[in-house]
Amino acid sequence: MNLTKLKERVFPRQVFYGWYIATAGAGTNFIVLGITFFGFGVFLEEFRLTSGWSVTAIALGYSIQMLQQGLLAPVTGHILDRVGPRKMAVAGVTIISLSLLLFSQATILPIYYAACMVMALGQGMGGPNAFSLAVMRWFVRKRGRAMSIVTTGNGLGYFSTMILAAMIAGFGFHETFVVLAVVIFVVGIPLALVIRDRPENFGLLPDGEIQGGDSQSAAAQAGRSRATGGLEVGEAVRTPAFYLLVLAMAAGAAAQIVWIVFQVPHLRSAGFSLGFVGIQAAAYGMAAIPLRWAVGWLGDTFGRKKMYMLAVSLEGIGLFFFAFVSPDRWWLFIPFYLTFGIGHAGWLVMSQSLPADFFGSKHFAAIRGLIISLQIPVSMVVPLFMGFVFDTRGNYQLAYLVIACITVSGALCLGLSRRPLWIQMTAPKLAAVARAGDGKTAP
Structure with missing residues (x-):
C-alpha cells in the first residue's frame, strides 16, 4: 500500500480535515497539559515532601x-504567525521533553527553576498554542465547536493526577519524569505532524464550505476573508476592547491557576487522601468533557462573548464552595461541580476564541501572545499569594475566597466592551460581495 492510500484510510476525505486537527489537538492537550499543567499539583506536593522546600519556594518556579x-508570548506568537503552527508544534514538544529530563535531576532549587524555564519555552513555542492557531485558521462559524474538541484533551488531562500518582508509586518520583519525557516525545511528534497551516493551501475552505457557482464562490470568498483577515497588532492595542479583554482573561486565568495547581495541595491540607484527590480529579475531568462540547455549541449559537461572561461568574461562585470543602463538608462538591464545572468549561473554550472573535485571525497568535504577556502580574502573583497564605495560615481557604472575587470581576470587564466582534464588522462588506456574486449590486 502506497503512502497516499494509507493517508486516505487514516484521514478519509469525506471528513473535513480541520476536524482531524482538532482531534490531534485534543490528544496533545491530554499528554502535554496533563503532565506539565494538571500534574503540577502532584509534583508540588512531592517536591515539598521529598526535598523539604516550602510551598512558596516551589510556587516561585x-x-x-x-x-x-x-x-516571550508576543515573540513566540509572532513567530507562530510567520512560521506556521506545524513546525512550532514539533519544536515545542521536543523542548518540553527536554525540560522533563531536567526535572528528573532537580534535587536543588536552581536546577528546578532552570527546568521550569525550559518548560516555559516549550509551552510557548508550540503544543497547545500551535493547535489553537491552526483551529482559528480552519474554522470560523464552528470555531467554538472545534475548540470544544481540542479542550476535550484538557478534560482527559484530569486523569493525569491519578496516573501520575500511580507512576510515582511504581517508578519513583524523579524516575517518573524520565518516563514522561519519552511518552511526550513519542506521542507528541506524530500528533504535531497532523497540523496543516491553512485550508486554502490544500484547496479547502474554512468550516468545510463547498466551492460551487458564482454565488457560492462569493460566499466562499466571504468565509476566506473572515478566516484570514484581521487587525494588525498595532491597531488592536489602540482599542479599549483589547485592554478590557486582557483584564477579563486575566481574571479567568487566576481561577485556572488556583484550580489546576493548588487543588491537590488544598484538598490534602483539608484532610483528603491522595487517592481520593486523584479519583475526584478524574471524575471532574470525565464530567467536563460533555460540558465542553455543550458550551462550544452554545457559544457558537448564542454568542461566545456572552458565554464567557457567564462562565467566569460561575467559576467565581464555584471557588467559593471549593474553599470550604472538607471531609465533614463533602457535600459542597455538589454545588461546586454544578457551578465551577460549567464555568470552567465555558472559560476554557471561549478564552481560546475571543481574541480571534474581536480582532480576526490574521495576527491571532501575536495578539493572543501580547494578551498573555500583559497577564504576567496575575500569573506571577497568584501562585506566590497562594503559597504565602498557606505558609502563614496553614490552609488555602482565604486565598480561594479572594481569587473567587477576582474571577467574577472578569464578567464586568468584558461586559464593558462595546466593540463589535470581527465577524459583525465584516458582515456588511461580505454581504455586498455575496450580492455581487448573485449579480446584484449593493444598495
Whole structure:
C-alpha cells in the first residue's frame, strides 16, 4: 500500500480535515497539559515532601514559568504567525521533553527553576498554542465547536493526577519524569505532524464550505476573508476592547491557576487522601468533557462573548464552595461541580476564541501572545499569594475566597466592551460581495 492510500484510510476525505486537527489537538492537550499543567499539583506536593522546600519556594518556579511565558508570548506568537503552527508544534514538544529530563535531576532549587524555564519555552513555542492557531485558521462559524474538541484533551488531562500518582508509586518520583519525557516525545511528534497551516493551501475552505457557482464562490470568498483577515497588532492595542479583554482573561486565568495547581495541595491540607484527590480529579475531568462540547455549541449559537461572561461568574461562585470543602463538608462538591464545572468549561473554550472573535485571525497568535504577556502580574502573583497564605495560615481557604472575587470581576470587564466582534464588522462588506456574486449590486 502506497503512502497516499494509507493517508486516505487514516484521514478519509469525506471528513473535513480541520476536524482531524482538532482531534490531534485534543490528544496533545491530554499528554502535554496533563503532565506539565494538571500534574503540577502532584509534583508540588512531592517536591515539598521529598526535598523539604516550602510551598512558596516551589510556587516561585511556577511563577517564573508564567513570567517567562508571558515575556516571550508576543515573540513566540509572532513567530507562530510567520512560521506556521506545524513546525512550532514539533519544536515545542521536543523542548518540553527536554525540560522533563531536567526535572528528573532537580534535587536543588536552581536546577528546578532552570527546568521550569525550559518548560516555559516549550509551552510557548508550540503544543497547545500551535493547535489553537491552526483551529482559528480552519474554522470560523464552528470555531467554538472545534475548540470544544481540542479542550476535550484538557478534560482527559484530569486523569493525569491519578496516573501520575500511580507512576510515582511504581517508578519513583524523579524516575517518573524520565518516563514522561519519552511518552511526550513519542506521542507528541506524530500528533504535531497532523497540523496543516491553512485550508486554502490544500484547496479547502474554512468550516468545510463547498466551492460551487458564482454565488457560492462569493460566499466562499466571504468565509476566506473572515478566516484570514484581521487587525494588525498595532491597531488592536489602540482599542479599549483589547485592554478590557486582557483584564477579563486575566481574571479567568487566576481561577485556572488556583484550580489546576493548588487543588491537590488544598484538598490534602483539608484532610483528603491522595487517592481520593486523584479519583475526584478524574471524575471532574470525565464530567467536563460533555460540558465542553455543550458550551462550544452554545457559544457558537448564542454568542461566545456572552458565554464567557457567564462562565467566569460561575467559576467565581464555584471557588467559593471549593474553599470550604472538607471531609465533614463533602457535600459542597455538589454545588461546586454544578457551578465551577460549567464555568470552567465555558472559560476554557471561549478564552481560546475571543481574541480571534474581536480582532480576526490574521495576527491571532501575536495578539493572543501580547494578551498573555500583559497577564504576567496575575500569573506571577497568584501562585506566590497562594503559597504565602498557606505558609502563614496553614490552609488555602482565604486565598480561594479572594481569587473567587477576582474571577467574577472578569464578567464586568468584558461586559464593558462595546466593540463589535470581527465577524459583525465584516458582515456588511461580505454581504455586498455575496450580492455581487448573485449579480446584484449593493444598495
